[in-house]
Amino acid sequence: MDDRTSALIELSIRVDLKAAKNVDALKSDQKILVKNLGTPLTRI
Numbered sequence: 001m002d003d004r005t006s007a008l009i010e011l012s013i014r015v016d017l018k019a020a021k022n023v024d025a026l027k028s029d030q031k032i033l034v035k036n037l038g039t040p041l042t043r044i
Helices: 003-037
Strands: none
Touching: none
């Protein structure tokens, strides 16, 4: 593997990990909203 391929793989892994953290944060926010509003949010 050359340096460019290695860098692209590393970048894609970083983007994936960041996206996973964002999903975790959104789930946490949703739990707080459900607790405060007393009703689950529905998907549109």
